[in-house]
Amino acid sequence: MTAMASRNPSAATDHPVVAMAKVNKHFGALHVLKDINLSISKGEVVVVIGPSGSGKSTLCRTINRLEAIDSGEIRVDAQLLPEEGKELANLRADVGMVFQSFNLFAHKTILQNVTLGPIKVRKLPKSEADYLGRDLLRRVGIEDQSDKFPAQLSGGQQQRVAIARALAMKPKVMLFDEPTSALDPEMVNEVLDVMVDLAKQGMTMVVVTHEMGFARKAADRVVFMSDGQIVEENTPDEFFTNPQSQRAKDFLSKILQH
Amino acid sequence: MAELFASYDILGAFWVTILITFWSAVGAMVLGTIAAIMRVSPVRPLQIAASAYIEGVRNSPLTLVVFFFFFALYQLMGMTLVAPSARSSTHAFLWGVVAMAVYHSAFVAEALQSGINTVPTGQAEAARAIGLDFTQSLREVILPQALRGAVSPLGSTMIALTKNTTVLATIGVAEASDVMRTMIEFRPDLLYVIFLIMAFGFVVLTLPMGMAFTALSKRLVVRR
Numbered sequence: 303m304t305a306m307a308s309r310n311p312s313a314a315t316d317h318p319v320v321a322m323a324k325v326n327k328h329f330g331a332l333h334v335l336k337d338i339n340l341s342i343s344k345g346e347v348v349v350v351i352g353p354s355g356s357g358k359s360t361l362c363r364t365i366n367r368l369e370a371i372d373s374g375e376i377r378v379d380a381q382l383l384p385e386e387g388k389e390l391a392n393l394r395a396d397v398g399m400v401f402q403s404f405n406l407f408a409h410k411t412i413l414q415n416v417t418l419g420p421i422k423v424r425k426l427p428k429s430e431a432d433y434l435g436r437d438l439l440r441r442v443g444i445e446d447q448s449d450k451f452p453a454q455l456s457g458g459q460q461q462r463v464a465i466a467r468a469l470a471m472k473p474k475v476m477l478f479d480e481p482t483s484a485l486d487p488e489m490v491n492e493v494l495d496v497m498v499d500l501a502k503q504g505m506t507m508v509v510v511t512h513e514m515g516f517a518r519k520a521a522d523r524v525v526f527m528s529d530g531q532i533v534e535e536n537t538p539d540e541f542f543t544n545p546q547s548q549r550a551k552d553f554l555s556k557i558l559q560h
Numbered sequence: 561m562a563e564l565f566a567s568y569d570i571l572g573a574f575w576v577t578i579l580i581t582f583w584s585a586v587g588a589m590v591l592g593t594i595a596a597i598m599r600v601s602p603v604r605p606l607q608i609a610a611s612a613y614i615e616g617v618r619n620s621p622l623t624l625v626v627f628f629f630f631f632a633l634y635q636l637m638g639m640t641l642v643a644p645s646a647r648s649s650t651h652a653f654l655w656g657v658v659a660m661a662v663y664h665s666a667f668v669a670e671a672l673q674s675g676i677n678t679v680p681t682g683q684a685e686a687a688r689a690i691g692l693d694f695t696q697s698l699r700e701v702i703l704p705q706a707l708r709g710a711v712s713p714l715g716s717t718m719i720a721l722t723k724n725t726t727v728l729a730t731i732g733v734a735e736a737s738d739v740m741r742t743m744i745e746f747r748p749d750l751l752y753v754i755f756l757i758m759a760f761g762f763v764v765l766t767l768p769m770g771m772a773f774t775a776l777s778k779r780l781v782v783r784r
Contacts, residue, residue, distance in 0.1 A: 368685055386602060388693055395691025405682035409705050418700060419690035464686075471690055 317380045318343050319475045319506045320365055325374035327360060334360045335371070336530040342475070347507045349517040349538070352527035353553055358510045359402075361527065362479045365508065366397040379474050395423045398468030398476040402483050404460040406452035406467070412439065413448040416467045424471065431470075438466040442496050458489030462496055469500075476500065478509040514557065518542060526550045561753055564743060573739035574761050580657055580725045580735055581765070585718055587661025592668025597698065599669065600676055610669070618666035622659075622727050629659040630731040649734060656728040660721065667717040675710025676702060708780040715773025719766045736761060 320342040327335035334357045363369040416435035420426040442462040501520040524541040526534040598610035641654040687697035726737035
């Protein structure tokens with residue numbers, strides 16, 4: 303599992319896919335991101351973990367500017383995040399996002415959910431978008447549900463559709479904001495399996511999650527956050543067996559007991 | 561009763577009511593949608609302008625709005641919507657429709673906004689995350705769902721609009737209540753019959769409207 307097809311160093315471009323430098327963000331008096339520096343290379347799978355309220359979701363959401371930052375800079379594929387507007391919309395099209403609560407478009411069918419972006423943003427003809435959409439739905443194992451509406455699907459199925467919807471834009475990086483936290487336990491694995499496959503295929507991924515199994519299995523790097531700071535960064539093996547900071551040790555002792 | 565229908569153009573008057581209702585509703589929908597979109601837009605001056613418009617209009621009495629357009633703009637300042645030589649009833653009809661459209665647009669905007677509030681923020685975030693811009697998000701994701709949530713309050717607004725057309729009798733538009741006033745003046749002996757005819761006429765107009773909106777809101781319900 304550790305040797306992945308994408309781990310070819312020559313494939314790496316000279317700039318990181320995501321580069322965050324001295325990023326700060328406040329929610330009122332709360333300092334949620336403190337001087338965050340993080341760089342993610344092409345094909346890398348970075349898992350962000352930490353106690354709730356540590357700022358990991360916010361960090362994820364700043365990368366496509368669903369949350370604006372107060373200071374510092376964020377670059378995606380070397381391009382500085384623009385202000386709200388057409389340019390930002392274009393950049394967001396290149397950044398896939400999967401939400402905790404799926405957020406499938408409730409009034410559109412499964413297939414329409416996947417093809418909306420390709421048709422409206424990429425200007426693909428409908429027939430081509432449908433072909434692409436069905437192909438992606440097949441990849442995530444939901445091809446036979448394509449004419450249903452989101453509410454008719456289980457949580458696990460909805461989240462797989464959400465992944466297909468993001469993939470339909472052929473993103474440079476995929477952001478996962480606690481993708482399995484809202485799922486019933488028996489549905490977690492079907493979503494994680496899709497994510498592991500994606501990782502194997504070389505997708506650049508930022509994954510905020512509590513699934514330590516996924517981190518061990520698919521991550522190249524674990525980023526541990528606490529109180530708005532990146533406290534520790536390491537390979538999954540090193541991090542889980544030999545955490546350096548006291549806060550990481552405390553956190554791991556709490557979650558790995560059971 | 562037959563003699564009332566023979567001597568007064570009751571059906572014609574109700575036809576005028578229908579025309580006012582239709583055109584005012586169209587105008588109110590257009591203006592109200594624009595106001596609602598301005599209010600949810602990310603541009604602060606547009607938000608403020610829309611809020612001022614909605615609150616200002618919504619809190620003014622309808623009679624005042626009608627008088628403003630008809631007496632202030634038309635009679636005092638001489639502003640006209642068609643050639644000044646047109647019949648005065650045409651001027652009254654057109655300004656009446658404008659006043660009705662403006663007045664009810666504030667309620668349409670409120671209804672749409674309450675519909676927009678029923679759409680979870682995650683829908684807008686997902687729309688932005690796949691690269692849709694503000695207009696596309698609104699058109700493809702937010703408004704279609706908002707409209708479903710807004711159908712019931714929109715129905716109430718449209719029923720109110722239908723009945724509010726009677727205010728236009730004050731500026732001499734020959735709609736249903738205008739002919740009612742004339743009939744009462746000349747045939748006070750038939751007062752109750754006249755009332756019944758009028759009430760029945762409006763029920764015939766508004767009851768199917770309400771039923772249609774209820775059916776629509778049931779059919780369009782968004783499952784989450």
